[in-house]
Amino acid sequence: MTQLALVIDLNVCVGCHACVTSCKEWNTSGEAGYLSDDRPYGEDPTGTFFNRVQTFEVGEFPNTDTVHFPKSCLHCEDPPCVPVCPTGASYKRPEDGIVLVDYDKCIGCKYCAWACPYGVREIDEHQKVMKKCTLCVDRIYDAALPEAERKPACVMACPTSARLFGDVHDPDSEVSIAISESGGYALMPEWGTKPANHYLPRRKTRIKIHDDELMRADNPLKKEGVQPKPDVKEPSLDDVTSW
Amino acid sequence: MHPAFSVIFLTTLIGVGQGLFLALYTAQVYSTVELLPAQPNSFYVLGSAISFALLFAGLVASFFHLGHPERAWRSAARWRTSWLSREVIVLPALMGAVAVYGIVYHLDLRLKDFGFATSVDGDLALVVGAGGVALSFLLFLCTGMIYACIKFLQEWATWLTVVNYTLFGLASGFLLATVYAAYQAPALIYFYGVSTAVITLVVCVTRVASLIRNTRLRYKSTIQTAIGVRHARIVQKSQGFMGGSFNTRDFFHGAAPWLFRSIKWVFLVLVFPLPLALLSFGMIDRSVTLLTAAFVVQYLGLLAERWFFFAQANHPQNLYYQTIS
Ligand code: SF4
Ligand code: SF4
Numbered sequence: 001m002t003q004l005a006l007v008i009d010l011n012v013c014v015g016c017h018a019c020v021t022s023c024k025e026w027n028t029s030g031e032a033g034y035l036s037d038d039r040p041y042g043e044d045p046t047g048t049f050f051n052r053v054q055t056f057e058v059g060e061f062p063n064t065d066t067v068h069f070p071k072s073c074l075h076c077e078d079p080p081c082v083p084v085c086p087t088g089a090s091y092k093r094p095e096d097g098i099v100l101v102d103y104d105k106c107i108g109c110k111y112c113a114w115a116c117p118y119g120v121r122e123i124d125e126h127q128k129v130m131k132k133c134t135l136c137v138d139r140i141y142d143a144a145l146p147e148a149e150r151k152p153a154c155v156m157a158c159p160t161s162a163r164l165f166g167d168v169h170d171p172d173s174e175v176s177i178a179i180s181e182s183g184g185y186a187l188m189p190e191w192g193t194k195p196a197n198h199y200l201p202r203r204k205t206r207i208k209i210h211d212d213e214l215m216r217a218d219n220p221l222k223k224e225g226v227q228p229k230p231d232v233k234e235p236s237l238d239d240v241t242s243w
Numbered sequence: 244m245h246p247a248f249s250v251i252f253l254t255t256l257i258g259v260g261q262g263l264f265l266a267l268y269t270a271q272v273y274s275t276v277e278l279l280p281a282q283p284n285s286f287y288v289l290g291s292a293i294s295f296a297l298l299f300a301g302l303v304a305s306f307f308h309l310g311h312p313e314r315a316w317r318s319a320a321r322w323r324t325s326w327l328s329r330e331v332i333v334l335p336a337l338m339g340a341v342a343v344y345g346i347v348y349h350l351d352l353r354l355k356d357f358g359f360a361t362s363v364d365g366d367l368a369l370v371v372g373a374g375g376v377a378l379s380f381l382l383f384l385c386t387g388m389i390y391a392c393i394k395f396l397q398e399w400a401t402w403l404t405v406v407n408y409t410l411f412g413l414a415s416g417f418l419l420a421t422v423y424a425a426y427q428a429p430a431l432i433y434f435y436g437v438s439t440a441v442i443t444l445v446v447c448v449t450r451v452a453s454l455i456r457n458t459r460l461r462y463k464s465t466i467q468t469a470i471g472v473r474h475a476r477i478v479q480k481s482q483g484f485m486g487g488s489f490n491t492r493d494f495f496h497g498a499a500p501w502l503f504r505s506i507k508w509v510f511l512v513l514v515f516p517l518p519l520a521l522l523s524f525g526m527i528d529r530s531v532t533l534l535t536a537a538f539v540v541q542y543l544g545l546l547a548e549r550w551f552f553f554a555q556a557n558h559p560q561n562l563y564y565q566t567i568s
Contacts, residue, residue: 020483045486052483054563056466058474066480069470071563084392086318086328105317108310110493111327114244117395117464119560122489128310185471188559190463191395199471 003077003097004135005168005196006152007175007184008070011203013162015053015068019154023051023072023133026153030138032103036126048124050133051154065202070163072154073120073133074187074195075099081112081121090130097169097196098137103129117191135165168196244396245493246553252304254386255415255545257334258408260297261379262416263423264341266438267291268372270420270431271365280430284348287368290423291345294416298338326392330385337382340375347371383409390552397460398556403453410446411514415545417442418518418538425531436526436534440519443541447515450548454507457555464559479566491564496554506551513544 027050028035037047051072058065075092079099082090089105090112092098101112106129113121113130121132136152139145149156155163166175175198178184184198267290273279306312321328346352347368354366363369387405394400417439424431466477482491496503518541525533 017483039486045484046488047486048489049484054479054483055481056470056472056477057480058472058477060476067470067472071483080393080395083321083324084327086321086325086331087314088320089317105314106311107314107318109308109318109327110310111325111389113489113493114396114558115393117559119490119494119558119563123310123493125489187471188464188468190468201471 001097001169002095002167003075003169003196004140004166005075005097005175005198006072006135006155007164007166007168007178007198007200009162009164009178009182009200010067010069011162011182011200012160013053013068013070013158014160015055015066016159017053018157018159019070019163020049020051020053022153022157024049026136026139027134032134032138033127035131036124038125046125048122048131050120050122050131067202070154071118071120072197073099073116074118074193074197075133075135077194077196078192079116080191080193081116084115085112098135099132100134100137101130101132103127103131106130117188117193118195140165168198244553244556244558245496246550247308249304249306249308250553251546251549253301253308254408255411255542255549256297256301256304257382257386258412258545259415259419259542260294260301260341261337261382262412262414263297263419264291264294264337264344264375264416265379265413266417266420266435267294267344268376269438270428270434271368271372273434275363275365275369279434281364282428282431284351286427287348288345289427290420291341291348293419293423295338295341295345298334298341302334302338326385326388330382330389333378333382333385337375337378340371340378344368344371344375380409383412390556395464395559396556397462398457399552401453401456403449403456406449407446407453410442410449411545411548414439414442414446415538415541418522418541421522421526422531422534422538425525425529425534429529432526432529432534436522439522443515443519450514451511462557462559464562466562469559469562479563481568482564482566485568488564490560494558494561494564498554503551503554506547506554510544510547510551513540514548515544517541518544 024035035048039045040047051070054069054071056067056069058067075098079092082092082099086109087105087107089102091100093100108123108128108130110123121130124131140150140152142150151165155165164175164178166173168175170176178200179198182200184200186195186198267287270279270282271287274281306315309315318328318331322332352367354361384405387408390399391401391404417435421432421435421439424435467473518537521533521537521540525537
């Protein structure tokens with residue numbers, strides 16, 4: 001079984017919102033119709049997005065860490081949003097695990113948004129249907145695109161490569177290796193939703209240097225430290241040896 | 244959660260309608276076994292018409308909640324998994340049963356008209372009504388479970404939600420039946436009135452129990468599990484956008500804290516002691532005005548109760564929407 005997903009590396013995300021804008025650009029221009037905005041340049045702008053980048057501060061000054069946190073549908077393996085949908089508009093594709101909304105069936109009852117603990121479903125206030133991340137399903141299988149571009153728009157846009165895309169069920173995939181080697185974790189594990197998207201934690205890079213790495217104990221030519229000064233009359237070959 | 248008026252009216256109106264129908268059927272059963280005086284057919288015809296009207300009004304209210312009401316028929320599709328879908332099926336089925344119940348009385352149909360002669364008066368209505376009773380309780384279950392089945396809305400995820408929906412519907416329905424009896428069947432006033440009082444007292448206990456339960460809740464999701472960082476002090480500095488979004492509008496009640504708190508006391512007074520007092524005096528004085536006032540006051544109280552039910556629920560997604568920037 002395939003389960004496509006994103007792996008987001010919080011250690012390299014700089015919070016630039018490039019994924020937000022490219023997601024919006026791709027998905028508002030697609031076949032499924034626009035993602036509506038209201039008053040984009042007005043006092044109280046609002047709009048529909050699949051992806052948001054949030055910022056959290058961890059710790060207390062001066063020991064703080066700023067965590068930029070991109071958030072979109074996690075394509076849960078046991079998605080609580082799907083069984084509650086009365087129409088079957090929300091569904092999980094068996095072939096690749098993507099959770100989608102059929103905009104032609106959705107009645108806009110918003111029950112699925114109540115049933116998602118992560119707050120990633122947003123109703124389109126003009127089309128009156130539920131919208132959410134599609135993992136760019138209209139892009140990743142597009143044979144007209146060069147192979148390297150068959151990735152979600154956010155992944156293509158990220159300047160720091162904080163977003164990886166692939167099959168988390170394939171143990172040899174880039175995403176699976178990143179999860180297992182860099183401590184990938186799921187959000188709100190307490191609800192048993194088994195999110196497919198994973199996050200890689202902040203990691204401090206430190207080098208540990210021992211004293212004997214600075215001062216070689218086994219220097220074959222000379223013991224470091226103060227040497228007894230040779231007599232000037234003693235024979236010497238160079239500055240190093242004292243005989 | 245943001246209380247939507249469509250859903251507040253839906254749940255309260257169908258509750259009254261279901262309760263009223265159950266009250267009618269109770270009277271029928273009791274009079275069949277001669278515990279209560281028999282009533283003319285018109286009592287049941289008009290009564291089920293009122294019940295039907297309330298259920299219909301609730302259905303209409305629910306349409307205002309939908310983005311695409313013209314596709315509402317699709318929502319019967321997923322009854323295997325979705326309580327909402329089940330409600331969508333059971334509500335029209337109950338409306339049908341109530342309508343047939345009224346028609347059976349109106350046309351004075353008996354089982355012998357269909358070839359099964361019995362000696363019981365209103366035998367066909369008893370059969371149809373039994374189906375209606377089952378559907379009424381099924382509908383209470385569906386309505387309650389729509390909320391109780393979302394496990395991370397911890398204020399709702401308890402069997403008390405289903406119990407309260409059922410008992411509130413019964414209490415308001417029996418109270419309406421008392422008012423109705425005052426006009427149409429004075430002999431039933433005491434039966435309905437005392438039943439209303441008993442149900443209201445029981446639901447007072449269960450609702451207060453759920454309020455107490457909710458003040459002691461410990462939320463399973465925290466900002467730490469939400470972003471997966473283990474540190475005691477995490478604050479959101481930006482939710483990612485300056486204006487509002489669906490997630491900031493639909494999941495927060497937006498009322499001032501004093502208003503939120505006072506609505507709780509408003510509903511506790513309007514649903515329990517005040518209608519009980521009006522009901523008692525109304526029964527003693529046989530005053531239609533006082534009984535009507537009791538029903539109106541309790542219904543207004545139920546609107547407040549439902550508002551509070553929604554507003555009090557704290558969705559874990561709110562952890563992600565704390566700070567604009
Ligand atoms: S993140 Fe929310 S919307 Fe996406 S699959 Fe999980 S529960 Fe459903
Ligand atoms: S809003 Fe649409 S997708 Fe969500 S539960 Fe309702 S019908 Fe299903």
